[in-house]
Amino acid sequence: MKLCKKKLVLATAVVLQQWAMTPATAQQTTQQLAALNRPLDEITVTATRGVDSDLNRVAATVSVITAEELEQQNAKDIKDALRYEPGVEVRRSVYRVGGVTGASATMGRGGNEGINIRGLEGNRVMLLEDGVALPRAFSQGTLSAGRGAYTDTDLYQRIEILRGPASSMYGSDGLTGVVNFVTKDPQDLLNVFGKSSYFALRPSYDSSDSSYGATGTMAFGNDHVQGMLVLNARHGNETETNGSVGGTGAARTKADPLTYNNRSALGKLVFKIDPRNVFKLSFETVENKLRGDSLSAVAAPTITGYQSASDVKSNKLQLQYEHDDTDNPVFQKLRANLYYRDSKTSQYSFENGAAPTRPRFRDISYQDDIFGGGVLAESGFNTGIIKHKLTYGVDLSVAKLQMAASGTGWTTCTGTQYCEYFPKTEYSVFGAYLQDDMRIGALSIVPGLRYDSYKIKPEASAKYDAQAIANRQPASTSKDSAFSPRLAFIYEVAPAFAPYIQYARGFRSPSPHEVNSYFNNASQGYSQIANPNLKPETSNSYEIGFRGKLPTSAGLFSYSTAAYAGEYRNFIDSVSVAGAGTVLNPTIFQYVNAAKASIHGFEGRLDWRMERGLSLKTGFAYTKGTTTDRTGKKTGLESVAPLSVVAGVRYEPTQVWFVQSDVIYNASKKKEDIATPTNFVSPSFFVMDLSSGYRFSKNAVLYAGIRNLFDRKYWNWTDIRGLSLADSATNKDAYTEPGRSFNVSMKFEY
Known part of the structure; x- marks a missing residue:
């Protein structure tokens, strides 16, 4: 139930005043409380482009999670924040890394890697913060840079989720949805x-990773x-599994020890020139540090220890x-944005x-810096009986991307070494x-069209060129453009029934490392080469x-309910294009437009706000x-999660x-839906959570919750897919979700 903050304060004041009231006055106050408890019409405030505040007139599924809801859930990160959003998954593998090469080298390093919407994730989902795209995901060797590490839920006033293609308004990456993280504002x-x-001061604790933190505002x-x-800070340890076997080696099912320290700060100045014109200047910094001891990787005497560290800034x-000027005959709304971000x-x-x-080490970094801006305007006017609301604008950005690697035996950046997996690149x-x-x-008839052009321009790099040119793989410039049309129809038969239908085209441009990537490990029988002819991924x-x-x-x-279908073409993937995997004839890998995909599904939501709180x-x-x-x-398509059902009941007299009690049900993944049927698939599971809150006064409120109340042992498919884990594996419990856990926070505000 979404109530404005003003009503929340009024309700609290009414209760406190009752203690000192006469019976007649108390009866009048009780009537005021009853009025507050009546179901209120929901008003959605959204910064998502082209989305009306009246969701009955929107041809898409939109949901908003407010700062109050995040606090009530004690959500310490985006995985907690989106826990009760069916069809929206946050992938986070168990941190169980081992070896400087191979699939296990990156296991869990990406943290909250990104958000999955309708079966697609990574750079195929647009993630924004105040309209600024979050850094791109990247993975190679022992490095896995996820996108969730650049976020902090304590900084957000709300999280907006738009399911469905959004390239017509946002461009590349908007194949299946947009998530916009909107930061807090002084006026809020x-x-x-x-x-x-x-x-305000809000300390908190979560037993799932023994973490504690505090947010000062x-x-x-x-x-x-x-x-x-x-200002926000949090210190924690490994997220617990439901395993019980300790010790060292692959048989270990308890979580490997680690510690993390997260720090963030958000500063904002707002200058209200007059009621129509406002300037906002903001600065934000986020840093997440992690140190791990991979006991599960120990296999003496070959491997006697494995330590890892990660630093995200x-x-x-x-x-x-x-x-904003409703009387302006040309445009009533104008937004201009200029930003710089280094990560x-x-x-x-x-x-x-x-x-x-051994011993040996690897030290790898990935950097994504961007400078950009944009202008958006809205104009409303009438032509006869037709009411128009135009949304239009431009976006421009220039990013600098680069990576660097060093390690034992890597000194000359030739042969089996790749000091730069791709050259420093300008991406405009x-x-x-x-x-x-x-x-x-x-x-309502809603046509839309977007034009995008991009250019990937590598810079001269002695380290990359030392590898690539010698093997006839010099870095190449890549550029292309795309049109993304959209057409939607909505007919509000009545407030109780508003059907809609829409078509939208989406696209994703290739990343610099997909166009220009090279390394040569012929002594191990494989190498990677560039592909300047990559085409953008597209969808209908x-x-x-x-x-x-x-x-x-x-x-x-x-x-709300919706049925959707999408056809995706030119999926980019690294595949074997030649070779036999021997020293004399190594397997050659290359990013190519390797596949196409088809996705369809159903989703629905129901809210029932009754009298008396x-x-x-459910959804x-x-x-x-x-x-x-x-x-x-x-x-x-393995990235597609199985059927998910979420239901919650809340009593707030x-x-x-x-x-409040919330239940989550996930169906089991079917063997025929994965590429390797002999791999382990997650069985169905059902978990129940409890949460509660108590406001002692207008200045103090307590929130507490229990997750996985019945201590179920379960696996989340989004987190375990891709593992070479057989059905008969005795260490499957190492990849389970946490058992029963507790969380609590106390907020003091004045």
Whole structure:
């Protein structure tokens, strides 16, 4: 149940005042409380482009998670934040790394690697923070740079999730959805008590990884100038598995020991020139450090120890201009954005053991710096009986991407070494878009079109060239362009029934390392070569659905359901293009447009907000996907999660306290839906969570919860897929999700 902060404070004040009231006054106050407890019409505030605040008139599935909900869930990261969003998964493998080469070298290093929507993930889902794209995912050798490490849920006012293709408004990466993380704003905080200052401290603890942290927030301001500072720190250990076997070696099922330290800060200044014009200047820094001891990798005397470390840093400076003027005949809304962000992931591995190959180390880093900006405008006007709402704008960005590697035996960057897996590259993107929401009574027709062009331009690199040119694989420039059209129809028969249908085309441009990547390990029988002829990935997607809101004597019902299908072409993957895997005839790998995919599914949501503080929320998502390689072989798309159902019931008789129970059900993954049927697949599971909150006063509130109440042992398919783990493996418990865990936080605000 979403209530504005003002009503929350009023409700709390009403309860406190009752203690000192006469019976007549108390009866009047009780009536005020009853009015507050009536189901309120939901108002969604969203910064997602082209999405109306009235979700009945949107041809897509949109959900918003507010800062209040994040606090009530004690969500310490994006995996916690999206736990109850069916069809939206956050991939996080168990941290169980081992060896400086091979698949296990990156196991869990990506942390919260990214967000999966409708079966696709990584760089195929657009992830934004205040409209700025998060750094791209990258994995090679012992390095795995995920995208979730650049986020911090304590900095966000809300998280907006748009399911479905979004390239017509956002460009590359918007194949199956957009997630926009919107940071807190001084006005949000000053509105809590309606004062010129605001201070808050929120300590928290989570037993799943024995982590503790604290968030400090302050804001100040008046009608013209406002400021804000948010500081957050968290220290924790390994996320527990449900395994019980300790010791060393592959048989270990307890989590390998590790420690992590996360730090973040967000500062923001707001200058309100007048009621129509606002400037916002913000600075954000995030740093996540991790140190691990891989006891599961020990195999004496060959390997007697394996330690690893990871350091993720990101700094962002952003200037925003907002203009709102409903009386302006040309445009009523204007947003301008200028930003710079630098980000770097560094990962170190040290392996001790028997000579001559050990001890050895690898030190690899990946850097993604970007400078860019954009302008968005909205214009409303009428042509006869047609009401138009134009959304249009341009985006421009220039990124610098590079990686570096060093390690035992890597001194000359030739032969079997790859000091640079790809050269330092300038990646520039330009996009222009236009969408017209045309309304004729109950009918909305929404055509949209975006044009994107990109250029991947490598810079001269002595280290990369020492490898690539000698093997006739010099770095190449790659450029291309794409049009992404969209057409949607919505007809609001009544508020209780609004069907829609839409078509959208999406695309994803290749990454610099996919175009220009080279290393030569012929002594081990393989090498990687570049491909300057890569084409963008494309998709054609269709969606049909309906939604509605129905006030009844039993409360307010709101629901939505959708069926979708997408055809994806030119999927980019690294495949074997030649060779036999021998020293004299090594296998040659290359990124090519190797496959196509087909995805279809159903999803639905139902919210029932009843009288007297009782509410019910439920949702489901079912997706099926197949992929076809260049030989015509068709297999199940492993990145597609099985059927997911989430349901929650909440009792909140007053705004002083609440109790909530959520259940999650995931069906089992089928053998025929994976590439290697002999691999282990996760069985179905059912878990229940409890959460509660109690407001002691307007200045103090306590939130506590229990996850996996019945201590179930289960595996999440999104986290374990791709493992070479047989059904008969005795160490399967090493990859389980945490058992029963507790979380608690206390917020003091003034």
